[in-house]
Amino acid sequence: MGVQENVQKPLDRLAEALSPEMEAVNALIRQRMSSEHAPRIPEVTAHLIEAGGKRLRPMLTLAAAKMLGYAGPYHVHLAATVEFIHTATLLHDDVVDESRQRRGRPTANLLWDNKSSVLVGDYLFARSFQLMVEPGNLRTLEILSNAAATIAEGEVLQLTAAQDLRTDEGVYLTVVRGKTAALFSAATEVGGVIAGAPADQVRALFDYGDALGIAFQIVDDLLDYGGATETIGKNVGDDFRERKLTLPVIKAVARATPEERAFWSRTIEQGDQRDGDLDRALSLLSRHGAMEAARADALRWSATARTALANLPPHPIRDMLSDLADFVVSRVA
Template sequence: MGVKENVQKPLDQLSAELATEMEAVNALIRQRMSSHHAPRIPEVTAHLIEAGGKRLRPMLTLATAKLAGYDGPFHIHLAATVEFIHTATLLHDDVVDESSQRRGRPTANLLWDNKSSVLVGDYLFARSFQLMVEPGNLRTLEILANASATIAEGEVLQLTAAQDLRTDEALYLQVIRGKTAALFSAATEVGGVIAGAPAAQVQAMFDYGDALGIAFQIVDDLLDYGGATQTIGKNVGDDFRERKLTLPVIKAVARADAEERAFWSRTIEKGDQREGDLEQALQLLARHGTMQAARQDALEWAGRAKAALQALPDHPIRAMLSDLADFVVSRVA
């Protein structure tokens, strides 16, 4: 299993459709990430925000707002809020994971220090709350505030679940629904809410974001074992080295014999990793077909995302969102 190249057309189409709105979002982000008193804040923030990310999550907010016929200014604020929340969590995650690479570049904690990354992440969270208040919509404020809490909860849950071989697929789903899908679903939901879409359509937007986020994270976990460093923007095998029980490994543990389980216990639970262990882990995943099985799960979640769109108005953006669900999974062959 590897990474498919040249499969970014759906994302490019959505980006082109929302180009004007995204320019406004990027301008607002640059304006609000500034600090007159602490120049390190824009330095650290710019390093990550300007690193070439696709801005997928804010685009989802813009897309659902446009799909629902919104013609006001505040979807820009909500999209920028979503990106600030996402960037803040990345800064914190890289400290927690002791990561050295993000989007193909050295992480902020490596270039500066852990204290700077944590404190700038805190600043961006604060900025996100300033932004989410400005539309004056209590429901969007509630959705984004709840998502921020859920993301933090998911990350803390992962701390205890990630290195425990008793972690099953249900707990894994709970973790990724918190740490990843919560922001996807909040991003899609607030677009509908700010546009005044009917409750059934807002629910469909939430369901789409939730399923898309789950599929996205499963694929991300697959890429850690099957992608090229220059393509995935991080080092292959980082999850293994960080002793994270992700879906391919959880499936392999469930199918392991006594000898294989002892290997997973030594490398994941006890952290006793030796030369050649990553290669052995890859062999065990291949032996039990767990990469393919996890990809099938991602395909099913992408299918759920596409099914949710059927409750939304017929619109070119709806077709792009459907293609986006296919794209998310097509990143792995």
């Protein structure tokens, strides 16, 4: 399982179509991540924000608003809000997971310390709430503030569910809808709301973002067991080492023999990992077709995202968003 060479093209096309708006978002981010009294804040923030991320989530907000004819300035504020929320969660996640690499670079908590990462993440959350208020739209404020709470709830649920072999695919989906898909769906939904779109179109944008986010996370889980380190921006097998029950493992556990289940219990539940355990885990995933089954799930969610777009008016950006849904799953072949 690896990354195809041509899969960045849909995202690049979307970025090109939104280039002026994204320049405005980036300028606003740089302005709002500054701090008059605490220079460590822009240092830590810049390390992550300027690490070469694709800005997918804020682009979704800009795409939704532009596709539906919005001509005002506030989709830029909402897109920057989305990016700040995302960056704050990454800073916190790396502390919780004790991660050492993010986007191919050392994590902020490794370069500075856990306290700095947590507090700067808190600062970015506060900045995001300042930004989301400025458009003066109560509905977008409700959507984004609810998303921030849902993300935190999903992360807490993952703390208890990720190392419990009783965790099934239903619980996994709840976690993913919280920690990942909630921000995707909020990003697309607020773009429609700020554009004044009718309710059915706003719902279609929510459905698209929700399905895209779920597919995105499933693929991310797959890449952890089958991607190249330089491609995924973290070390292969990090989820296993961090004892996370992601979808491929959940599928393998469901089909495990008693002896195999004992292996998963030792390595995931008890945290007793030894040399060769990652290779054994990969072998079990292969034996039970867990990777292929998870990829099939990702393909179904990608199809759901594309179907949602049918309720939106024809537009070149709509076609790009459809291609983006294909791109997400084509990262694994």
